[in-house]
Amino acid sequence: MSTTQLRKDVRPLTIDNVTVRFGALLALSEVxxxxxxxxxxxxxxxxxAGKSTMFNVLSGxxxxxxxxxxxxxxVLTGRKPHQIARLGVARAFQNIALxxxxxxxxxxxxxxxxxxxxxxxxxxxxxxxxxxxxxRHTARVCEIAEFLELGNKLHVPVGxxxxxxxxxxxxxxxxxxxxxxxxxxxxxxxxxxxxxxxMAQTVLEIRDALGITVILVEHDMGMVMGIADxxxxxxFGRRIADxxxxxxxxxxxxxxxxxxxxxxxxxxxAAAHGTAEETP
Amino acid sequence: MSDTxxxxxxxxxxxxxxxxxxxxxxxxxxxxxWLRTGFAVFAAIIGAVGLxxxxxxxxxxxxxxxxxxxxxxLTYVYVSGDPGGSAIEYGGFGLPPIVGMVAGVVxxxxxxxxxxxxxxRLRGIYLGVASLGLVFIGQHLLNTWTSVSxxxxxxxxxxxxxxxxxxxxNEEPYLAVLGVPFGQAERLWxxxxxxxxxxxxxxxxxxxxxxxxALQNVRDSEVAASVMGxxxxxxxxxxFLVSSMYxxxxxxxYALSIGSVAPESFSLxxxxxxxxxxxxxxxxxxxxxxxxxxxxxALPLVxxxxxxxxxxxxxxxxxxxxxxxxAAFLYGGxxxxxxxxxxxxxxxxxxxxxxxxxxxxxxxPVSTTSSAPADSSSGGTPR
Ligand SMILES: Nc1ncnc2c1ncn2[C@@H]1O[C@H](COP(=O)(O)OP(=O)(O)OP(=O)(O)O)[C@@H](O)[C@H]1O
Ligand SMILES: [Mg+2]
Numbered sequence: 167m168s169t170t171q172l173r174k175d176v177r178p179l180t181i182d183n184v185t186v187r188f189g190a191l192l193a194l195s196e197v198x199x200x201x202x203x204x205x206x207x208x209x210x211x212x213x214x215a216g217k218s219t220m221f222n223v224l225s226g227x228x229x230x231x232x233x234x235x236x237x238x239x240x241v242l243t244g245r246k247p248h249q250i251a252r253l254g255v256a257r258a259f260q261n262i263a264l265x266x267x268x269x270x271x272x273x274x275x276x277x278x279x280x281x282x283x284x285x286x287x288x289x290x291x292x293x294x295x296x297x298x299x300x301x302r303h304t305a306r307v308c309e310i311a312e313f314l315e316l317g318n319k320l321h322v323p324v325g326x327x328x329x330x331x332x333x334x335x336x337x338x339x340x341x342x343x344x345x346x347x348x349x350x351x352x353x354x355x356x357x358x359x360x361x362x363x364x365m366a367q368t369v370l371e372i373r374d375a376l377g378i379t380v381i382l383v384e385h386d387m388g389m390v391m392g393i394a395d396x397x398x399x400x401x402f403g404r405r406i407a408d409x410x411x412x413x414x415x416x417x418x419x420x421x422x423x424x425x426x427x428x429x430x431x432x433x434x435x436a437a438a439h440g441t442a443e444e445t446p
Numbered sequence: 447m448s449d450t451x452x453x454x455x456x457x458x459x460x461x462x463x464x465x466x467x468x469x470x471x472x473x474x475x476x477x478x479x480w481l482r483t484g485f486a487v488f489a490a491i492i493g494a495v496g497l498x499x500x501x502x503x504x505x506x507x508x509x510x511x512x513x514x515x516x517x518x519x520l521t522y523v524y525v526s527g528d529p530g531g532s533a534i535e536y537g538g539f540g541l542p543p544i545v546g547m548v549a550g551v552v553x554x555x556x557x558x559x560x561x562x563x564x565x566x567r568l569r570g571i572y573l574g575v576a577s578l579g580l581v582f583i584g585q586h587l588l589n590t591w592t593s594v595s596x597x598x599x600x601x602x603x604x605x606x607x608x609x610x611x612x613x614x615x616n617e618e619p620y621l622a623v624l625g626v627p628f629g630q631a632e633r634l635w636x637x638x639x640x641x642x643x644x645x646x647x648x649x650x651x652x653x654x655x656x657x658x659x660a661l662q663n664v665r666d667s668e669v670a671a672s673v674m675g676x677x678x679x680x681x682x683x684x685x686f687l688v689s690s691m692y693x694x695x696x697x698x699x700y701a702l703s704i705g706s707v708a709p710e711s712f713s714l715x716x717x718x719x720x721x722x723x724x725x726x727x728x729x730x731x732x733x734x735x736x737x738x739x740x741x742x743x744a745l746p747l748v749x750x751x752x753x754x755x756x757x758x759x760x761x762x763x764x765x766x767x768x769x770x771x772x773a774a775f776l777y778g779g780x781x782x783x784x785x786x787x788x789x790x791x792x793x794x795x796x797x798x799x800x801x802x803x804x805x806x807x808x809x810x811p812v813s814t815t816s817s818a819p820a821d822s823s824s825g826g827t828p829r
Contacts, residue, residue, distance in 0.1 A: 263670035280675035
C-alpha cells in the first residue's frame with residue numbers, strides 16, 4: 167500500500183453483488199469486491215471476462231441488472247455517466263475514444279469540462295471570464311501532457327499520433343479531470359516492453375503524487391503483478407479470485423481459468439516475460 | 447510545434463483581414479447585381495454556419511433548417527410589416543424592422559427549444575428523419591395560416607432600417623462615399639457583411655472553446671463525451687437551439703434579399719441546399735461552410751444573370767435548361783466529386799493547397815473526423 171498522503175476526499179469503492187445481463191448473456195454475475203482508497207487495484211481475466219463491462223458499470227455507461235456500486239456513501243449505480251464524472255471518476259478507454267481531428271491539448275481540455283464553466287454565450291463572445299479560464303486550464307493540461315511524455319506533441323492532431331501515444335493521451339485526458347478514482351482499461355495494450363515499464367512507473371507516480379485510487383484492467387501480467395496492491399480475477403463474468411498478487415497467482419482456479427481458456431501461459435509464467443508481445 | 451501553430455494563426459489572421467478589406471471596399475467598384483448577390487450569399491453563409499454547428503460539429507443531421515428559416519422570415523414580415531393584401535388579407539404589427547429581426551431570431555430559437563427534447567434524444571440520421579416532419583408542418587402552416595403568411599402568393603417584406611437609417615425603400619438619408627452614391631444595394635451589402643462576420647466570429651469562437659470541444663466529442667464518441675462529464679442531451683439540445691437561431695437570422699435576411707416571402711421558398715429543397723452547402727464546404731469548419739454557401743447560393747443567380755451569354759441556358763418558360771436547374775446540376779455534380787475525392791470539402795482543398803511541409807500531418811492514417819483507430823485497438827488487444 168502506498169506510503170504517501172492520501173487525498174482526504176478519496177473514498178473506498180464497493181462493488182456489491184453486481185449482475186449485468188445482455189439478453190441471455192451474463193456479462194457480470196453477482197460480482198462483489200472492494201477497492202481501498204489509494205490502492206492500485208487490478209482487474210484481470212481472459213478476453214470477454216467482463217472487465218470492460220465492469221468499467222462501463224462504474225462509469226455509468228451500462229445499467230446493472232442487479233446490485234449496487236458505492237463510492238464512499240454515494241451510490242453510483244443509477245446515475246448518468248456525466249454525473250459520475252462530476253464525482254471525480256475518470257476513465258481511459260480500451261478502444262481509443264479521442265477526437266482524432268483535435269490536438270492533444272484540445273483533447274485534454276475536454277477532461278477539464280467538469281472543472282470549467284464557459285457556456286455558449288461566454289465562449290462565443292470571448293468574454294474575459296471564459297478566456298482566463300481557458301488560459302489557466304490550458305496551462306495545467308500542458309503540465310499533465312508533459313507528465314505523460316506528450317510535451318512535444320501538444321499541438322499535433324491525435325489522429326496522426328502512434329497508437330502508443332494515443333493510449334497516453336487517453337490516460338492524460340482521464341487525468342486531466344483531476345479524478346479521485348482513475349479507471350485505466352488496458353493502458354499498455356500495443357506498447358513495447360520499455361514503454362510498458364514506463365507506463366507502469368507513471369501509474370505508480372500518479373497514485374503516489376496525487377493520492378488517488380487507480381483501478382487497472384490489463385492483460386500484461388508482468389505489469390499487473392508488479393504494481394498492483396490487490397488483484398480481482400474475473401472469468402465468464404464471475405469473480406473467481408480476489409487477493410494480493412501472490413495469492414492470486416497461486417490460486418488453482420485462476421490457473422485453471424487461464425489454462426482452460428486455451429492460453430498456454432499461466433499468470434505466473436506470464437509474469438516472467440509479460441504477454442504484450444504475444445500478439446501483434 | 448506551437449511556433450508553427452502561432453505562425454498559421456498569424457497567416458490566417460492576415461488572410462481574413464485582407465478579405466475583410468476587399469469586402470468592405472467592394473461596393474465602390476462593382477455593380478448592383480453583385481452587391482445583391484452578395485447579400486443573398488451573406489444570408490446563406492449565416493444559415494450554413496449555423497447548420498454546420500449542428501451537422502458538421504456535433505454530427506446531428508437536420509432536415510428542418512428550411513422550417514427555422516421560415517420562422518425567422520415570417521416573424522420578421524409579421525412583426526415589422528403592415529397589414530395589407532387584396533385577395534388574401536394579412537396582418538402585421540408594423541414595428542421597427544430591428545424589432546422584427548430580433549423577434550425572428552428569438553422565435554426561431556423558441557421553435558428550436560420546442561423541438562429540442564426530440565433533438566436531444568435522437569442521434570445522427572434518426573434526427574434527420576424526425577426533423578423532416580417539421581418541414582412539412584411548416585409548409586402546411588404557411589399555406590393555411592394566411593393571416594401571417596399571405597397565403598400562396600406570399601407577402602412583401604418590409605425594408606430594413608436602423609434608427610432612421612434606411613437600408614431600402616426611400617434611401618434616406620442620402621449618402622455617398624468617394625463619389626459613389628450608397629443606395630439600397632450598397633447599404634444592404636454592409637448590413638449583410640456585418641451580421642455575417644459576427645455570426646462567423648461567434649461560431650469560430652465556439653468551436654475553439656469548451657462548448658465546441660464538447661460538441662465535437664459528442665460527434666466522435668458520445669460515450670467518451672459523457673464519461674468525461676459532458677451532459678450529452680443538454681449539449682445536443684443547446685446546439686440545436688443555436689443552430690435554429692442562426693437559421694432564424696438567415697431567414698430574416700433571406701426575406702430582405704428577395705423582398706418578399708412565399709411558402710414555396712421554404713420547402714424541403716431549401717433544407718437540402720443548406721446541407722449541400724456544408725457538405726461542399728467541408729463538414730465542421732466555419733470557413734468551409736462559408737465557401738460552400740457562397741457557391742450554392744450565388745451559382746443560380748450568376749447563371750441567370752449571364753444566361754444570355756451562356757449557350758445552354760434558356761430564359762424561364764422556354765424549352766431547355768433554366769438557370770436554377772443548371773445550378774442544381776452543377777452543385778449536385780460538385781457534391782459527388784467532393785464526397786469521392788475530397789471529403790474535407792472546399793475547406794480541405796484550401797488546406798491542401800496551402801499545406802506546408804509538416805511531416806506528421808502529411809499522411810493522416812485515418813479520416814480526421816472519426817475517433818481514429820477504434821477498430822485497430824480491439825484487434826491489437828494482447829491476451
Ligand atoms: N453492449 C453489449 N451488448 C452485448 N454484449 C456485450 C456488450 N458489452 C459487452 N458484451 C459482452 O459481454 C462480455 C464481456 O465483455 P467485456 O468487453 O466486458 O470483456 P473484457 O473482459 O473487457 O474483454 P477484453 O479483454 O477482450 O477487453 C463479452 O461476451 C461481450 O461480448
Ligand atoms: Mg475489455
